[in-house]
Amino acid sequence: MAGAQVHRVLVFGWGKALAVARRILLSENFVLYLSLVFFGGLYLFMPYIAGGRNLANISSNMWPLLALVLGQMFVLILGGIDLSQTSIMALTSVIGGMLMTTRLDPALFAKSPLWGLLLSADGSPLSGTVLAVPLGIAAMLLVGTSVGLVNGLAVARFRMPAFMVTLVSMMFFSGLAIYLTKSENIMYLPDGYTRIGSGGIGLVPWSFFVVLVLGITSHLVLKHTVLGRWFFAVGKSVRTAVVSGVPTERVIVIGYALSGFCAAVASILYSARLAGGRPTLGQNLLLDVIGAAVIGGISLFGGKGKVLWALFGVLFFVLLSNALSMLALPFYTEPVVKGSVILLAALLDVTRTRLLAREVIV
Amino acid sequence: MLENILQFDGISKSFFGVRALEDVSFSLPGSHLLGLIGENGAGKTTLMNILGGVLAPDSGRMRLRTADYAPRRPADATGAGIAFIHQEWNLFTNLSIADNLFINRFPRLGRSPFINRTVTRKQTAKLLESLNLTLSPETLVDRLTPGERQLVEIAKALSTGAEIIIFDEPTTSLTAAETQRLFDIIGGLREQGKSMIYISHNLGNVLELADDIVVLRDGRVVDTGPGRDFTIDRMISRMVGRAIDQIFPTRESRPSQEIVLEVKGLSQTGIVKDINLVLHKAEVLGLFGLMGSGRTELARMLFGLEPFERGEILANGVLCSRICAGDCIRRGMAFVTENRREEGLLMEATVVDNVGLAALPAFASTRFPRLLRHRQLSEAVTRIAESMRIKSGPVARTLAKNLSGGNQQKVVIGKWLMSRPAIFIMDEPTRGIDVGAKHEVYSIINDLAAQGAGILLISSELEELMGLCDRILVMSKGEITGGFNRAEFAQEPILHAAFKGHQRLSQNGRAGQR
Numbered sequence: 001m002a003g004a005q006v007h008r009v010l011v012f013g014w015g016k017a018l019a020v021a022r023r024i025l026l027s028e029n030f031v032l033y034l035s036l037v038f039f040g041g042l043y044l045f046m047p048y049i050a051g052g053r054n055l056a057n058i059s060s061n062m063w064p065l066l067a068l069v070l071g072q073m074f075v076l077i078l079g080g081i082d083l084s085q086t087s088i089m090a091l092t093s094v095i096g097g098m099l100m101t102t103r104l105d106p107a108l109f110a111k112s113p114l115w116g117l118l119l120s121a122d123g124s125p126l127s128g129t130v131l132a133v134p135l136g137i138a139a140m141l142l143v144g145t146s147v148g149l150v151n152g153l154a155v156a157r158f159r160m161p162a163f164m165v166t167l168v169s170m171m172f173f174s175g176l177a178i179y180l181t182k183s184e185n186i187m188y189l190p191d192g193y194t195r196i197g198s199g200g201i202g203l204v205p206w207s208f209f210v211v212l213v214l215g216i217t218s219h220l221v222l223k224h225t226v227l228g229r230w231f232f233a234v235g236k237s238v239r240t241a242v243v244s245g246v247p248t249e250r251v252i253v254i255g256y257a258l259s260g261f262c263a264a265v266a267s268i269l270y271s272a273r274l275a276g277g278r279p280t281l282g283q284n285l286l287l288d289v290i291g292a293a294v295i296g297g298i299s300l301f302g303g304k305g306k307v308l309w310a311l312f313g314v315l316f317f318v319l320l321s322n323a324l325s326m327l328a329l330p331f332y333t334e335p336v337v338k339g340s341v342i343l344l345a346a347l348l349d350v351t352r353t354r355l356l357a358r359e360v361i362v
Numbered sequence: 363m364l365e366n367i368l369q370f371d372g373i374s375k376s377f378f379g380v381r382a383l384e385d386v387s388f389s390l391p392g393s394h395l396l397g398l399i400g401e402n403g404a405g406k407t408t409l410m411n412i413l414g415g416v417l418a419p420d421s422g423r424m425r426l427r428t429a430d431y432a433p434r435r436p437a438d439a440t441g442a443g444i445a446f447i448h449q450e451w452n453l454f455t456n457l458s459i460a461d462n463l464f465i466n467r468f469p470r471l472g473r474s475p476f477i478n479r480t481v482t483r484k485q486t487a488k489l490l491e492s493l494n495l496t497l498s499p500e501t502l503v504d505r506l507t508p509g510e511r512q513l514v515e516i517a518k519a520l521s522t523g524a525e526i527i528i529f530d531e532p533t534t535s536l537t538a539a540e541t542q543r544l545f546d547i548i549g550g551l552r553e554q555g556k557s558m559i560y561i562s563h564n565l566g567n568v569l570e571l572a573d574d575i576v577v578l579r580d581g582r583v584v585d586t587g588p589g590r591d592f593t594i595d596r597m598i599s600r601m602v603g604r605a606i607d608q609i610f611p612t613r614e615s616r617p618s619q620e621i622v623l624e625v626k627g628l629s630q631t632g633i634v635k636d637i638n639l640v641l642h643k644a645e646v647l648g649l650f651g652l653m654g655s656g657r658t659e660l661a662r663m664l665f666g667l668e669p670f671e672r673g674e675i676l677a678n679g680v681l682c683s684r685i686c687a688g689d690c691i692r693r694g695m696a697f698v699t700e701n702r703r704e705e706g707l708l709m710e711a712t713v714v715d716n717v718g719l720a721a722l723p724a725f726a727s728t729r730f731p732r733l734l735r736h737r738q739l740s741e742a743v744t745r746i747a748e749s750m751r752i753k754s755g756p757v758a759r760t761l762a763k764n765l766s767g768g769n770q771q772k773v774v775i776g777k778w779l780m781s782r783p784a785i786f787i788m789d790e791p792t793r794g795i796d797v798g799a800k801h802e803v804y805s806i807i808n809d810l811a812a813q814g815a816g817i818l819l820i821s822s823e824l825e826e827l828m829g830l831c832d833r834i835l836v837m838s839k840g841e842i843t844g845g846f847n848r849a850e851f852a853q854e855p856i857l858h859a860a861f862k863g864h865q866r867l868s869q870n871g872r873a874g875q876r
Contacts, residue, residue: 220731220733224733224734225731225732225734226722226723226726226732226734229715229718229719229722229734230722233708233719236708236709236710236711237704237705237707237708237709239704239705240705240707240708240719241708241719242667242687242705243665243667243687243697243699243705243706244719244720244777245686245688245690245691245692246688246719247686247688303708303710
């Protein structure tokens, strides 16, 4: 008798635990919970992970990456992909640097094709003026958006595969960035600019506010505008969207342009933090961007994505990177672990989709 | 007495507490063709999935000849000599006919991993010959007409030594001539002693072919008997459980003289030639033609989805040149495409998102950020869903792919009702949906006409057009070859016009190609 009683309690307990596990797994905030558990787990072994310095470090790593992932999200929702974001960062970083810098070493930059035309030992004609920083930033945003526009036109108008278009774009524009500076970093950026990367209000960096505005705007666009709905429709079925009167070509072009714009924002934040225009900026970031998006649950098949998911994906990814670097493991372990986590995230996404589909039928 | 080759004995099956099949018993005698009919959701597919080893019954058993038959997986069914010819083809279009037939059991060169091409080709040629199909085994499936593909499917079934062949809606995309050819072959198979189960919504075909008929309704067998004892009326009334006095609801409205759509001299080389037509307010204008006659292409041109070289389209008196679908919608047009899965619906999106899609701009502020008025939108969608009696779970959560065919089609039509269009183009709006849903679509068409919309209705079911339309235009080989007013409706002259230019029916196979 008693045995049976215990047994029943056990079964009941299991059933309940399973139901709770299922609810958590299917929850929108699953990745957030995962991040908290992960952080809590690490805290037990490495309490210094919650130290002020490290938290500030985590935060400052998160926001520029989130800017990139937000841009990538638009393209992923459309069912595309933007591999050129990192080269957009490099190109805009160099262009912004050239326009803003106050001093260029002739020994290094005399070989640049722009030397004598736009560049001199005192930087560019803009340098030193009040307008240097605002115009520099505007130029970076403009260039980023334009490169995205070109990508979008190639994908939408000429129906070329997004993977190929943006891969070529990545090669071309990172090459251009290196060509323009002959592979030199541009230093001596004005204080007004570098403060974006180092300053803030209290402990909260400026980059947070910039990306907050970007995130809220992205959310409003996706959730509350016609354009946002069109993004999802195109990602779910281009043919149905066309018949339903969605201007699919325009929507796709806008998506890639937004991706380019967000890459430029990220470039502004990273360049300011590094206090330099770098032709190699973002070179190793591509995996991080796609990885964070996938971990967050933004589907590579298109039609699925949310700003919150992007945020959670970035949070988990940055925590993971942070923990890996704190552990001081051999350098090759980091990509191995990161890759495995992204793979698991993709697997999890497929599983969740399947479970959710079953949920609805019931 | 004929020996029963296959027997269902008290099969029951539930999904999540919902009865899909209840105590289904009937038998299939050898060399017989059994017509299995019922509305969508009646349990036909579930029963066939049980037969095919995809699902296991909750209770009941099946007997194959004299032995018990309990397949655990589809391979068991194939092994037992049961083959399925599905309405959606399972052929690799990028491979040749021979490759398709032997894909999972290529003859090898001795024990080597290399394929013995000679044997493959010879065996394929023999199979094709037995079906009177004069095609090279190396032909890519991609280049075959729907009718030929269907026959290749049958060849595939025969090549596995099937004794029982299940046809599920085999004629959906076949031309009249191809259908006749398929029926000849089915007759031949019967003479060879094969047994067949034939599932179709085309009751006329079932009546023509079946030795026995079994009617399913709500998971039960409600009627069964020899085919010769059945009439269409009896089939329908048993399927829907009530007598439908008439399949086509009566029209109360008359077309007006006002023109809503006018087409003048529309031409595109090789597709359509010099098309002239007018569509009046409150008129249902039928467009009949064989597959490949250019009727679908014409509809797509009218809606700005395909280009044309010459000609004019006037919608509500406004000339449309270089148009896109968005322009057409703004001018009050709507287009129900023939393939709802690919072009009508976002399968992975909810009912609300689907119904709202085409009318989004109307539910947003006109100026730049174009913010959506969510509440108005969802109220309008709910109203449509209710008025059309779309049967689904909560409309904000149910995905389009989880609805039945009839309800999916209602979602597609509902999407267009949102913007109250004056011109409807409907391409095969009742394809692949059951009798009850068809009736509802017919009523919707009548209501739309009564409210003053002009409707261009394309269908390959002539009876449907004759039952619904005020006027029928017939297309053949890209040209309009006949026009008939309601008083002149008769099968023969209309079919005659549809076949104009097709000298010999037997060569018309190619005309079905798209």
